[in-house]
Amino acid sequence: MGDQSLLDVLLNRHNTTAEWQKIPWHDPDFSRRMLAEHLSQDHDLASRRYEIIDQHVDWIHRTILDAQPAAILDLGCGPGLYMDRLVKLGHTCTGIDFSPASIDYARRNHAGTYRLDNIVTGDYGTGFDLVMLIYGELNAFAPEDAQRIIDKTHRALRPGGKLLLEVMSSETIKQMAGQPPTWYTAESGLFSDHPHLCLQESRFESGRQSTTYYVIEEDNEDIQTYTAMHHPCTDDEYRQMLDAFEPVIFYPSPTDGFFCIAATK
Numbered sequence: 001m002g003d004q005s006l007l008d009v010l011l012n013r014h015n016t017t018a019e020w021q022k023i024p025w026h027d028p029d030f031s032r033r034m035l036a037e038h039l040s041q042d043h044d045l046a047s048r049r050y051e052i053i054d055q056h057v058d059w060i061h062r063t064i065l066d067a068q069p070a071a072i073l074d075l076g077c078g079p080g081l082y083m084d085r086l087v088k089l090g091h092t093c094t095g096i097d098f099s100p101a102s103i104d105y106a107r108r109n110h111a112g113t114y115r116l117d118n119i120v121t122g123d124y125g126t127g128f129d130l131v132m133l134i135y136g137e138l139n140a141f142a143p144e145d146a147q148r149i150i151d152k153t154h155r156a157l158r159p160g161g162k163l164l165l166e167v168m169s170s171e172t173i174k175q176m177a178g179q180p181p182t183w184y185t186a187e188s189g190l191f192s193d194h195p196h197l198c199l200q201e202s203r204f205e206s207g208r209q210s211t212t213y214y215v216i217e218e219d220n221e222d223i224q225t226y227t228a229m230h231h232p233c234t235d236d237e238y239r240q241m242l243d244a245f246e247p248v249i250f251y252p253s254p255t256d257g258f259f260c261i262a263a264t265k
Contacts, residue, residue, distance in 0.1 A: 080106030
């Protein structure tokens, strides 16, 4: 925090860059702490609880893949909770994720092939029957990066292959922005291994939602700031992003506030 007081930082918190910001999933310490959230069965904040994943995997297997063996690419695969189940149903699965702790856990504990890479810049390979990007991950990318991901999935799919997106509704993203500021204290948690105070604030401006976390550790005067952003799209905007695919079919999601889109190459 340097010469700035806590009050100065908070009073000037909105005078920040307009660039798209993301949580540092690739940071080894943050990644390690996030893995614990992925595996928790107390909430659905990082990954879904296992009973919901089971339901969603069954739907993907039966409705999207017609219960036929397929070569699947899971983008943002996390610790492999979906892939492990899909492999056990007879599918061949490859996962890509930016989090080193999640990839390491998946390699040690789950079936499938896992790669540590950035899905915006990394190579996907080709010949897949299904590429999936679920649980609202597409909305967490800047619009130009989201389009880049979709274009890359088109190249990765075989003719007749499908892209499965699970996205947030515009209403859900705007409701996130309308949540009042809040705070909590913890002995340790996602943002720190040490006792800390976390102030949280959400906003909606310039067509995007942002949630910023201000983390103050015990015996540390510096404030750590983390920001997650989400970009809402209308149904027509999703169709425009997917204009290289036909048909494009919308489905309900197993989780409120989301819906699924299956697009065929």
